[in-house]
Structures are given as structure tokens and as C-alpha cells.
Amino acid sequence: MGFNSLTFLYLFLPAALILFNIAPKKLKNSVVAAVSLGFIGFSQPENFVFFLADIILLFILSKAMSANFEKAKIKRALLVFAIAFNAAVIIVFSVSNQLSGGFSPFAAMVISFTAIGYFVDFYKGEAEEFSSFSDFVVFLAFFGKLSRGPLIRAKNLKFLPSSEKFSLSETGNGLYFFIRGLGKYVVLALPLAKLHENLLASNSEEISVIGAWLDMVVFSMMIFFDLSGFCDMARGLGRCFGMDLPQNFYFPFQSPSVSDFLDRFNMTVTGFFRHYVYDVLRNDKNSRPQFIVNTVLISMLCGIWFGIEMNFIIWGIYIAVFVIIEELFLNRLLKKIPVTFTRIYTFAVTMFSMVIFSSSETGFFLTSFKAMFGIDVPIITDGTSYIVSQNVLLLMVGAFFMLSLFSMFINYLRKKSPALYSTVAVLESALLIIFITAELI
């Protein structure tokens, strides 16, 4: 069971919301914990026992670390064990997913990375101990963030004040965000994924200039609506269940620099690697070679987050090269020229990066790059023409919503005219519920 199912939208979520709202205040987090474990049980029944044992073991480890907080050697040994154990879980799930393609490794990634961050913070005294098991479960495995994140640090986990936590406005607001995110995913990302598949099949037979460019644009849109959709869903569910989760994705293709792109694209994951890897490796005399090595490492890790595959690693290196060039040479120039041009530069670089990102067969992105510049290929094939003719509406709607205009308009309304904002939110939700249900039947 994923978010994009009738079971989740019309059975699991309403039941969870009712349970959460009727539960006494003291038990609300226990309800969220139980619902989160229930979600894992439904969505990955084959791994449920493992995840439950994993979370219990991590809770016991956190208690052991707390009990031995003053004993440096034991504390350090527990930290090393916790990191090694979680790293092993990440590797096992990622590799088995790559080999079998059976299930998404994201739940394991989110739980394990969050746990690593927690143990490091706790070790350094930057995080407090979770006194109750249910709070620990909510922190590690809140169901709203299991699909794509965000990754949260213990000190960033913000429970809403009780006055907001249990208000109808918050539930409605949270549902609005969730429905909006689900709409992006179901109505746009999934059809775009199918279109990308068709283009890939068509390009594999006979690639053309327009076919290669179109595939790049379609894949970029698909990634945008997928990650942006899951970000909205996670934040919406967070608000429904009394939490304020951080933003994970903010119009990355409109960034003024590639460094900024990395900060806006899967931002909590980038932030996580920056904090726990980059900052640890950096010393006071931060030399140029060390900066280069660290930047490449962080970018590669950001790529590997999506899977241990060669195209994600190459994508990370490609992004790192531009981040390094910017930091060492280009930033002075970028600051002098109008922001429109810097955005165009970033847009071009990051869109090209999506060709590498999407290339499941190593080396196919070279074929795509050659085709994009018309080397030994026709301008357009009948296959591409046909695919375009069948998807004009999807491409137009996708292009419109990929720009920040609509989002800016909604934010403007929220600040200037709450009544109009509420009306638009209701109408948007109603339309999206209709479209989502129509797609899920």
C-alpha cells in the first residue's frame, strides 16, 4: 500500500485521522506510532518483522547509550555499532532492491539514516534521549516520511503546540497539502513516468534530436512532480498528525547556481550529508583538494540516496564538478550578471544532469547527449511525433505547474486574502480528489 492507493486515501488515512483525533492527548503519539507501524505492515508486509525488530533494537541501543553516557569507551563502541548496523541495513536493502527490484528501499533508508543522525547527535550531546518508545517510533518511522523523506534530525522534530495540533484547521490544512502532493504524484508524475518509458523505448529503437531533448524534459518534470509531490504529502500528513516537517524540495530547476540546486533538490538529504559527512571530514585548514574531495563525496552520496547504481554515482560527480567550478571560479562572475542568466545557466546544467540521472543503462546517456546535438541522428522520428501528438495536454500542464507561478499565486493569496485562499484551497482539493480517484480506479 502506497499513498497512491484508494486503500490509503479512503480507508487507512480517514481511520488514522479519526483515531488520532479521538485519542486522549497523552496517547496521541502512541496512536501515530501504531499507525506508522501499521502502514509498514500494509506496505511492506514481508519486511514488517524486520523493521519492528530494527526499531526495537535501535531503541534499546539509545537506552544503553544513555545509561553509559559518561563511559566514553562504551558510548563510542555503541555509536560505532549503531552506525555500522544502520549502514549495513541501507546497503542490504539497496542492493537487494537493485538485484530484485522487489520493493522500494526508501523506508529502510529513511529509518536508518535518521537513526545514524540521531546516534551521532546523541553521542555529541546535541540530541536528547527519547523517553517513550512511541515518540522514538514517530521520530524514526512516521509513515508520512517513509516514502521519500524528509530526513529529520531529533532537534528539528517540531511537534505542533497543542492548540494547533488538534484543530480542525490544521487537519484541513494538512489534508489540503497531502491532496495537492498526491495530485502532483498521481495526475502528473505517474503519467509522465509512463511517457518517459515510451520515449525510452522509442529512443532505444531509433533516437532523434527531438526525441532525446523531449525525454530529458519529460524525465525532469517527472522527477520534479515525484519529489515535490512526496514532499507535500509528507508535510501535509505531518500537520494532520501534529508535526511540522521540514521542506525537502523547493523548485530546484529555478536555482541561480548549481550549488543552490543541490540545496533545493532533496534538501534534507543534502543537509544530512553536509552535516554528518562534510562537516566531519572538514578540518580547520580547509584546503582546496580537501574541498574538492568532500564536495565530490557529498554529491555522490546524494546520488546514491536514489540507489546504488552507476548512473546515480556519475550524476553526483557531474553535479560536484559544477559546484567545484562555481566555488573556485564562477561565483564571482555569477554574482555580477543578472539573475535571469544565472538561472538559465543552472537550468541548462541541471536539466542535462537529468539525462545522466535517467540513464539506467550505463553509457546510454552518451548516446542521448550525441543525439541531442544532432550527431548522426534524424531531427525527429515517426515514433516521437506520435508520442508528442498523444501527450500535448500532459506536457503543457506539466510545464505550467513546474514553474513556481501557481505556487507563488497561492502563497500570495494566503498572505493577502485568507478567505480567497481558503476558497481556492477547497476548489483545488475537490478537483484533485476527483482526478486522483479517477486515476486510481
Next chain:
Amino acid sequence: MKKLAAFLIVAMVLTMSTAMLKNIFSAEKPFLEELSFEEIEHTLSENVPFREEFSGLMDTIRYFSGVRHFEDIYIGSEGSLLLDIKKPTSRIFSSAKNYILGFSEKNQIRPYVMLIPSASVILQQEIDNFSGKDIYNQRNMINNMYSEFEGKVRTTDIYQTLYDHRGEYIFYHTENLPTSLGGYYIYGELCNRLGIEQNKMDSFSAIYAAHGFYGSLATDFLKQYSSPDFISFYEHEKNKNVILEHRKNDGSVRISESLFVFNENNFTDKTDMIFGGISPVMEITSPESIGERKSILIFGDESAKSWLPFLVTNFERITFVELNLAEEKLLSRISVSDYDHVLFAYSTSAFVSGIDFEKLEFIG
């Protein structure tokens, strides 16, 4: 967010949820056959209020934006729904070749092979230009398959014949099968190849058996863009005393004295009015067949409903085998040496979906 707006958004989700549950619990059948995510999702999907309106909504939007290809079906300009035939894997080619040639060698025979192209390629002019080019080239596929046999079988090319008659009602609009008229043209080519006399069309009397029905390709949404079908039987004087035996895997035999069933209410799939549907093995004996009293063993699929009734006039005994349905016990009773001819006749759509040719090993 204003409280009223928040209330309306929450109410929308809860109302949909409640309406679904109400539908589920008011239904007579049990809520769930088994407790699995797929079962729950399916049950909910079946009980969405205004389901028909919802299910057609996105397709309607896509249709008006120019889309004419839904799942695997093209909407033709003349009211036909044309199933898209995908490129078969090389394994399907090699498996078909190896099993058929192995079977021929074992039984010391040189069988006939006929692949029947689908409507999506014969009626290509009904699909717009770009998608027409996108359609898998079945002509090449058939030629490639035939060349794989390296002259060890006798192949029958019916592509050109069907193409020459593409303006006639040779394929159902809403079913991926040739009509009886299409079947007659297939029969004509088959007669030429088998070296038997073809009965002229005017020696058959046409009976219109079912009108205005929609076949399996016509979903609720696609019905509005397709034309309904009709079924006609072509009956020959000499076919009136035929005996048709349907043999099932459990050993049961159903006997009929006609190739056609006239009560259309008995069938959801109206094309099953021919033979009363296809069985794992069908034995047709025709005491008054024309010409030499010969027999033929045919391996085929549903498309035989179109052309096989015509062939009955030419053979005293026909055994038709649907390899995907028949099991070992039934197949082991068949002996190739009892027949004068052996024919493999498949539609390209059945062929690319995969035929259980390995079961040929069970035949004596």
C-alpha cells in the same frame, strides 16, 4: 486556513470514504474474499460512488486532447477498436520454431503453418499517420517466422488477401477477431494451399445471428467511440449433418449437431455462438463433406471461429486443438498418423502472447 474550508476538505475525504464503505456493506456478497492489499484495493475500486463517471473522466479529457490510444487499444476513425500487437520476444520465435520442427521431424510430416495478421495492421488506414508508423510490422514478423522454418513446413500467406478486402467487414469492430466474412477469405487461401476445392460464397446461406453487440475491447469509455458488431453464420447444405464434440480436460464430452448456437442470450462473448465457444479439443465429423474424404488435425486459437466452419465442408473429420487449454491426458489420445494433414493456424495476437507448443510432445 478558514475553519469552514478546512471542514469542507476533511468532509470531502470522509464522505467519499463513507460512501464506499456503505456500498461495500450493503452489497450481498462478502466484503473480502481474502485479507490482502490487492483484494481491499479491488473491493474499494468496485465500490467508488459514481464509478462509471469517474473511470471515464480522465480518458475523456485525454480523448479531447487528441489521444486515440488507450492502454493497448487504438480508436480507429471508422468505429473500430484495434488491439495493439506488441513485438514478440525472440524466445517466442525460437520456441515456436523448435517445437513445430521437432514435432514435424518426430512424426515425419510436413505441416501447414498459417499466421493471421490482426486488424491493427490490416486496417492501419483507420489510425492516424504517426501511430500507423508506430504499429509493429506484422508483415515482417510473419515473413521472418516463415523464413525461420527453412522450407520444412508449408506456409500460407493471407496478409495480401485480407489487405485487398480491408474495406469490407472482415474484422469485428470491438473484438480482436476476424468476422465470418474475413474467415471466408482466409478459408479461400487455405484451400489454395491445401490443394482442395474452395466452395463459392453463393453456396453458403448467410444467417444474421446477433446484432448490435459490443465485444471485449469496448470498455464503457470506448463504447461511445466504436460501432457495434453483428455476427453472421455461413451455413452450407452439406454441413447440416455435422457432429461437433467438445472434449474437456476432465474427460467430459459435449456433443452438438450444429456448428452454431442460435440463442445469443447464452453467451457473454457473442462470438462463442460459433461452435458454442472453443474447447481444449473439438472433433468435427462431417459425413457429407465434399470431395475426397480426408481428415485434418488443426492446432489453433480463437480466430478459428471465423474460418474453421467453412473448412468443415471439405473434410470428413477435423480435430481442433487449443494447446493453451488442453492438458496432457487429452492430448495423448490424439495420434498424428490418423490424419491426412496437420495445420498450425494462429492469429498474430495469440502467437505473440505465447502458445504452449511444448505440449506438442504429449501428442502421439
